[in-house]
Amino acid sequence: MIELNNVAVRVGDRSAGGFTVGVGRMAVEGKAVLLGPNGSGKTTLLRAMAGLIPYSGSIKINGVEVGEARGMLEVSSNLPEIYGMAYYVWGLLEVLEDFKGIDRDEFAEIMKRLNLDLNEIVKRPVFALTAGQSALVRLALALSSRPRVVLIDEPFENVDPARRGVVAKMLLEYGDEGVVVTHELDVLRAFKALHAYLMLEGRLYGPIEVGDLLESGVVEGEAQGALLTVSIGGKTYSVVKGGGIRFGEMGSLNRLYGLLE
């Protein structure tokens, strides 16, 4: 179980327009999707869950406070900040084999499923991978340790449509618990059985079932029977089933602000 209580994570300087990501309470049993447009703070929250940045409050994974965790091999993430330790992809494999216990055969199998040439990719500098390759290689490395808990950031970004389906399938197969962060609504159909949280302007809303979210839309003001009530740009909006600007038709949450204008 992933539990967050009264968590605050600072993003950037106040003078540079920074803000605080705040979560009152979040309890994830099994897997959940964390949705939000770019800049909403969802990756920042994931970084805090992965132990990369400090936070106030409590973030626990299976009862262990993240700040005090040691040697919890069952947790794995694909955040790019974790994968800068080596210049070449083969170097990352060696380092993570030692420090994370990744299985080379599992990595090879995942790369095959993603239709990536393993022998060609491992020889390349990490920075020389395309954006899509980088996303897929990091995901493959994250899943190669056969984790029980996954903290996955934007696995579909820059990934071609042909491979998105494979990625979605793997995210359901690997890990018993975890959080998948994305702004892509097109792929949510694969996660209909999961719960979703919305992150908007640093505030967390939810949970709501993904299936309900895809059939819902955003309307201005407080609506009766709303699944969620959110604040966007200082105004109140409601997520209602069957009405408003439909999530299922948006494609990506990055379009939300443009559609609300």
Place this chain on the structure above:
Amino acid sequence: MGFAKFLVKSALRNRSMWFWGVFFILFWIALGAYIYPKGAVNIIQYGAADVARLYTADWLTWAAIYMPTGVMVGYLYMLVYSTGAVPYLIRFGRLRPLKYLLSYYVAMTASSLIFTAVVAAIAIPMMWHGLNYNGLHVPIDSVLPASAAGALGFVGSAALGAVFTTSFMFLVFLLALRMPKHTTRIAFIPMVIYFASYYSYLYGVVPRDAIALVPFVSLVGLGVGTYAGYGDAPTQLMPDISYGRFAAPPTVPAWQVAAGALAWIAALAALSVAIIGRIRYESPELLRAEM
């Protein structure tokens, strides 16, 4: 020790390391063999073999000490790009600060010894040829270590020097991780300290009592002393040929040098272990602010 193996492979595959570590050093050793001895050899009447050996020892020790500073600069950038990975792998991996640190120590020592061996294999015959070219006619064994024990002692002092350099530079770099904008400048501070120490030792006077306390100087002395056959660290590196004959300098016992260096290494390592556990993610893109 998969991480240590990876670090060694990374260093040996690094073309910059081969250029700045091996080629650059051999360039200077070539000057030391063919240009610098011009004229000076004419005043040596006795003890030419000792002078040749001490002279060779000075150059090879300089190479052995300089090598780890160059290797560590390469590793610094790896550290800068690891500020996200380290806290993550401490929490959700098998990374332990002591194991992480020891991996760097082992890798640095191994890499430095390999590069130094390559330099020595080329430098020794070059030095012999250069000295003979300039009129100091000595057999080749005059530029080799004084004995097998001396050769082992030189390797040991080079290894100890590599460990000390790593422990010092690693701590400096850990402290510098919070200032990625100044990383490149900070990376060269240890190299500058070593150069300054070496040339103070070579051309100046270092108090005898200070030698054992300052590994930047003492390990140079131990390398020269073991190679040249003193067994201990000489109080001066420049051959004394003021009366036309070679006069062996006074020495500082090797055990004092080793004890001083090991004490420093232990203290620096303890501080580094404490800091590794507190590494926080800093964006490596801040490095670009230096340019």
